[in-house]
Structure formats: structure tokens, C-alpha cells
Amino acid sequence: MNDGTPEQIHVTWGEDPSSSVCISWASPGEAENPRAIIRNATVIRAVLRTYTDGINGQTVYTYHAKLEGLEPDALIEYQVTADNDRNRAHPFSAAVRTAPRGRAAFRWTSYGDLSTPVTGWVLSSPQSRFAVQAVERFDPLFHLLNGDLCYANLNFTAQPEVWADFGRNVQVSAAWRPWMPCPGNHEIEFGNGPLGYASYLTRYSLPGNDTPFPGLWYHFQVGSVLFISLCADDVIYQDSGAFLAGPHPLVPAPCTGNAPIQPGTSIYNHGYSGGAQTRWLEETLARAADDASIDWIVVQMHQDALSSSKYGNGSDKGIREAWLPLFDRYGVDLVVCGHDHDYERSWPVRGCNRHVGRDAQSGAVVDTCQPQPVMTAEQPDGSFDTGHGTIHLILGGGGSSSPLRAYGVDPVSGRPQAKVITKRTRQGADALEEAIWSARRDTETGYGIAVFDVDPGAPGDKTSITIRYYHAVGAERMPTPDYELFDTIVLAKKPHQKSI
Ligand SMILES: [Fe+2]
Ligand SMILES: [Fe+2]
Numbered sequence: 001m002n003d004g005t006p007e008q009i010h011v012t013w014g015e016d017p018s019s020s021v022c023i024s025w026a027s028p029g030e031a032e033n034p035r036a037i038i039r040n041a042t043v044i045r046a047v048l049r050t051y052t053d054g055i056n057g058q059t060v061y062t063y064h065a066k067l068e069g070l071e072p073d074a075l076i077e078y079q080v081t082a083d084n085d086r087n088r089a090h091p092f093s094a095a096v097r098t099a100p101r102g103r104a105a106f107r108w109t110s111y112g113d114l115s116t117p118v119t120g121w122v123l124s125s126p127q128s129r130f131a132v133q134a135v136e137r138f139d140p141l142f143h144l145l146n147g148d149l150c151y152a153n154l155n156f157t158a159q160p161e162v163w164a165d166f167g168r169n170v171q172v173s174a175a176w177r178p179w180m181p182c183p184g185n186h187e188i189e190f191g192n193g194p195l196g197y198a199s200y201l202t203r204y205s206l207p208g209n210d211t212p213f214p215g216l217w218y219h220f221q222v223g224s225v226l227f228i229s230l231c232a233d234d235v236i237y238q239d240s241g242a243f244l245a246g247p248h249p250l251v252p253a254p255c256t257g258n259a260p261i262q263p264g265t266s267i268y269n270h271g272y273s274g275g276a277q278t279r280w281l282e283e284t285l286a287r288a289a290d291d292a293s294i295d296w297i298v299v300q301m302h303q304d305a306l307s308s309s310k311y312g313n314g315s316d317k318g319i320r321e322a323w324l325p326l327f328d329r330y331g332v333d334l335v336v337c338g339h340d341h342d343y344e345r346s347w348p349v350r351g352c353n354r355h356v357g358r359d360a361q362s363g364a365v366v367d368t369c370q371p372q373p374v375m376t377a378e379q380p381d382g383s384f385d386t387g388h389g390t391i392h393l394i395l396g397g398g399g400s401s402s403p404l405r406a407y408g409v410d411p412v413s414g415r416p417q418a419k420v421i422t423k424r425t426r427q428g429a430d431a432l433e434e435a436i437w438s439a440r441r442d443t444e445t446g447y448g449i450a451v452f453d454v455d456p457g458a459p460g461d462k463t464s465i466t467i468r469y470y471h472a473v474g475a476e477r478m479p480t481p482d483y484e485l486f487d488t489i490v491l492a493k494k495p496h497q498k499s500i
Pocket of ligand 1: 340
């Protein structure tokens, strides 16, 4: 008999987080009558979604139970089970809180680049267990997971097993509060769909986007904050998805029927949506501009438009060209990313300086679209008004085994310097620019978690988001559960004008 015991249980927001949540899980074999039981009363049949890994031939069974019509700010106790659940007498149970409605205080947390605690997998690290515990310690309403979830695509013949270890590790938090992901370059896998996202998309049930690319980008609103999650693989120049270095071909299991993959093969998803994602982004931002219930716009993506990491990827001009003008036009307040495994915060930026970069080899002038800081100090009251510019945060220190804490410095001027990728490459950035937009860089450790507290403010007052970044000093040498405060900033501005 198949084993339908639920595992890797996690919840995500539906279209409206104040009334809709999806419970998702997997099981070792196909479940019979998979279902969620809500408050010991309502039974919701789960929808089965499967895929068969195109390299090792393993079929993965996942289940998704969508809860709708819930009341806001309510604790929803649930169980998940099946007729062939080994724990059927005592099924897995947890509870998730729906979002408040209207202008309300709430907290979210964020990091990317988590990996798994099973150190046999490439880029996995024991710190990823402590990182999940850190989310629980800060007790947010939900968590943003900024791509590079588990690096399954670096473990070619064991991709589903890596995902399972990831799912088991995050369950202690993700079964209790939504973890909202965006895809990163390491979600692109050989054998799993033309774009490589079949595993990611099968496992996650995410808000819709009314395009031919469901699940890859979406938005949701909590309180007065609109969250927009993007798939930057679509616009970046760097070629950083699945890649086979060789020297030998990768030969899929015969049952898959798939041909061997030759050394040197990569999956390069630049431009895959044909502009559909950018059109959707602009429509979403234009609607938000007219929506009096939205005070703040926060964007989540994996790769970085503003990173001065020395040994990481650096900044990608593709994001600067495709999306930063839209962030400027529609006043995006904050962008959270991962990809470079460190912490960096920008000044608020708006617009860009043209033709001020240099080719990394020849020194010739290169147009890197260098973002312009609109201020290089806090306001007198210690806060930032992001009505004037967008702040970018690199939060790539979830838990992978390759943290970074070195940043570029111009050898002549001594000022911060960034690598910029301006064309397709697997070999690293081709250009350099002065990182005039860089405000704070963590040189002590690459590991950390950001905690965001939204205060809607009293009527007539400013609304604010307090951002505290906690880092795990010493985790490079010895994994640690201790995260201490490193950086605090406050974003403050008048609420949406139409609401006053
Ligand atoms: Fe990463
Ligand atoms: Fe990445």
C-alpha cells in the first residue's frame, strides 16, 4: 500500500490573506482521499499535483487544500490526513492566523538562500535549521523567502530528495505561518519543464496572476502594504540557472525517456515571458497608485539590482533596465532580494546616471545605469521618506554553506565599488561602477534575518515600517541559534493621499 502520510506541510496566502489560505503538503506515495480538517469540523478535499523528476524519474505527490471565506485576524486550527496516513489516529495538526483587514499593525520577516540542514547536499548547512527557528523566535504574521530555496538543482540526481529535506526543515515554521517564496536561479532544474520550474510550481500554491505563467509572480495585500513577488530570472543578464560543467554528460534514468544532457548546457530564462511579467507589474503598480487602501509597496525578487558584493554576483543591469524605472514612476518603497549571500542596504534611489561605469577588463566607458541616491543620510528625525526613493535590501544570508561578507572597494579612491553584469555571462560581472548608492554592508557575517514592523499610524499621522536586521555572528565557524541586532532603520511617510 502507498504511504500517504503528510510531510513537508506548509501554508501560503490565497489572493486575499485576510480571508484565504492554502495548506500544502507532500507524501512519500500517493495519498488516498487527502484532506484538511478545519477546526475539527469542515473537511476540505485536497487537490493532487504531481510531477516526475526528469533526471532520476521519481514521482512527487503534493496536495493543496484551499481555505476561503475565513474571517480576518483569526486563528485557523487545521489537520491534514489521508486514508493511508500512518498517523491517521493522530494526524498532523497546526494553526495559521489570517491577516488583519484595513490599516493594521503587523510584522513580517525575510531572507533568501536557505538550503537544507542535510550537509551531504551541495550548499546545505546546519545554519538553515537555526534560520527557521529564528523566524519562529520573531513570530511574524508571515515570512518572505527570497529565492534559492534549497539548491536542489546543484544535486542533479537527487533533486526531489533535496526538496523533501528542505520541506521537512521549514515545516516547523511554514506549517504555522505563510512562507511566501519567489523563484531564484537555483529553482531552475534540468528535466523539470522547459523553464525548469516544475518542482517549485508543483509544491507551492500561490496567488494567481492571470497570465500564462501562474505561480512565478503574484501580489497580495496585508493591511496597507502591497507585496509584489517577481521572478527576476526573466529580466537578468546573468546566466545562472541549471548548468552542467562536465566533463561527462548527465544521463537521466531510462524510465524518464529523456536524452543525456551535454557538458556546457545551461537553462537561460532571460526574456521567457515575452514581456508579460513587466506588463503585469506595470498594471499592478498603476492600480496600486489609484488604491487608497495602499500606503506601502514592497517588492520581493531573488537577484539584485544594487549589490556591491566582492565575490558574489553583483548588480544586474537587466533589472535596472526593466523594472527600476517602474519602481521610480510608481513609488515602490522597498525591494527585498537574496542571491548574494550577505547583507547590504542601499540609500533611497531614484533615476540613474548614464555612462559612468567601466569595463572590468579594458576600462572603457560602460553604461551601467548607476542608480542615483536621493539622500545619503537619515532625515533629522532619524527616518527615511521612501516617497522620494526606493531602498534595496540584500538578505541572502538564510542558511546556505557559502555566506559572503566582503564588498568591493575602489583601490584608488577607497570608496565602495560594485560589479555590474551588463550582458549574458556565466563568468562573472563584466563592468564596475562606484557604489554611490550603498549605505550599509555587514562585514562580520553573511547570515541574518530581517524583521519588519508596520505601524499604520494614528489618523492624520505618518505611517512607518521599522526594519531591524539581526545577524548570526560567528555562524561561519560554528552554526548558532543566536541572532543579534546589526542595523535598524525606519521608513516613514504620510499615508496614501487619497485616504486623508
Ligand atoms: Fe543563493
Ligand atoms: Fe541565487
